[in-house]
Amino acid sequence: LAKTTQPISMDSYEGQEVNITCSHNNIATNDYITWYQQFPSQGPRFIIQGYKTKVTNEVASLFIPADRKSSTLSLPRVSLSDTAVYYCLVGAPNDYKLSFGAGTTVTVRA
Amino acid sequence: GAGVSQSPSNKVTEKGKDVELRCDPISGHTALYWYRQSLGQGLEFLIYFQGNSAPDKSGLPSDRFSAERTGGSVSTLTIQRTQQEDSAVYLCASSLGQPSEPQHFGDGTRLSIL
Numbered sequence: 001l002a003k004t005t006q007p008i009s010m011d012s013y014e015g016q017e018v019n020i021t022c023s024h025n026n027i028a029t030n031d032y033i034t035w036y037q038q039f040p041s042q043g044p045r046f047i048i049q050g051y052k053t054k055v056t057n058e059v060a061s062l063f064i065p066a067d068r069k070s071s072t073l074s075l076p077r078v079s080l081s082d083t084a085v086y087y088c089l090v091g092a093p094n095d096y097k098l099s100f101g102a103g104t105t106v107t108v109r110a
Numbered sequence: 111g112a113g114v115s116q117s118p119s120n121k122v123t124e125k126g127k128d129v130e131l132r133c134d135p136i137s138g139h140t141a142l143y144w145y146r147q148s149l150g151q152g153l154e155f156l157i158y159f160q161g162n163s164a165p166d167k168s169g170l171p172s173d174r175f176s177a178e179r180t181g182g183s184v185s186t187l188t189i190q191r192t193q194q195e196d197s198a199v200y201l202c203a204s205s206l207g208q209p210s211e212p213q214h215f216g217d218g219t220r221l222s223i224l
Contacts, residue, residue, distance in 0.1 A: 032210060043114070043201050043215025044153070087152070093210035096143070096160075097169065100153035 002027045002090040009105040018075040020104050022088030025069045033064060033071045036087045036100070044087060044100070048073070078108045112136065116202050116216035124224050125194060131187045131219045135204030142185050143203040143213060144177055153201065158209070159185060189221075197223045 005023040012018045024033070032051045036044035048055055050062040050071070061074040075082055085103040115134040123129055135142050140161055145153040155169045159179045170176070174192075179185040189196055199220050203213035 034212070036213075042217050043203065044213075045215065046212035049212065091209070093208055096141070096158040096209040097155050097166070098209070099155070100145070102152045 002031055004088050004090055004099070004101060006086075006088050006101070006104045008102065009107070011107050011109065012078055013109050014079055015077050018078050018082070018106055018108075020073045020075075020086055020088075020106070021070055022073070022090075023070045024088075024090045027068050027090055028092060030092050031068075031090050032093065033062065033068075034089045034091075034098075035060070035062065035073045036089070038085045038087065038103070039083075047086075075106075078106075080108050080110060082106065083108045114202055114204055114214050114216035116200075116219050118219055119217065120220045120222075122222045122224065123192060125192060127192055128188065128190045129192055129221065131189075131200050131202075131221070133185045133187070133202030133204075133216060135183060135185070135202070136214055137183075139204035139206055139214070140182060141205045141207060141209065141211070141213075142179055143205075144185070144187050145201040145203070146171075147199045147201060147218070149198075156187070156200075192221075192223045194223045197221055 002024045034049040035047045038044040048062045055062045063072045087103040089098045091098045117132045142159040144156040174190045177187045199218040201218040203215040205211040205213045
């Protein structure tokens with residue numbers, strides 16, 4: 001499994017865009033990238049998944065450069081309710097033992 | 111629709127007792143996962159089921175831990191002779207088919223060993 005590195009924490013203010021970059025230098029050819037969000041006392045929730053270029057859904061965008069050695073989760077116009085831990089995972093389609101590291105704690109302030 | 115349901119939501123027990131944690135996955139989800147999360151930490155993978163089969167049990171911390179899944183649905187995680195270091199939140203997730211499918215998590219069972 002590719003090792004991932006992401007910042008431990010990030011602070012932001014309501015209405016701003018938050019970008020969290022995850023490094024995965026040894027990503028394999030068939031690995032995909034998935035992001036989850038976790039609120040206190042809840043299980044993680046799937047946000048977005050991608051393989052290359054850009055993926056966008058109603059919640060976030062995922063930017064993946066051509067070399068795929070990193071990826072950036074972009075949260076547009078955050079609100080206080082976006083305060084959570086965000087996890088970046090990298091794995092192949094048949095990798096069931098995905099690694100949820102420490103994640104990035106995002107704190108949104110008023 | 112109904113999500114992943116875990117019970118009990120909280121469990122307090124004495125050291126040395128056995129505990130059983132239950133997970134009801136989303137109907138139709140063939141894959142089921144158990145994780146453990148200690149306070150302020152990431153998720154530690156415990157075991158994965160595809161249908162009723164668990165191809166890899168190496169994530170279970172010790173032989174006091176066991177898990178089963180019957181009828182391709184409900185799963186139970188059993189911890190025998192609990193120790194204080196077993197205190198954590200135990201999370202269950204399910205997904206459609208392949209591991210690449212997004213996992214849907216329950217809210218966990220918070221286990222406290224006195």
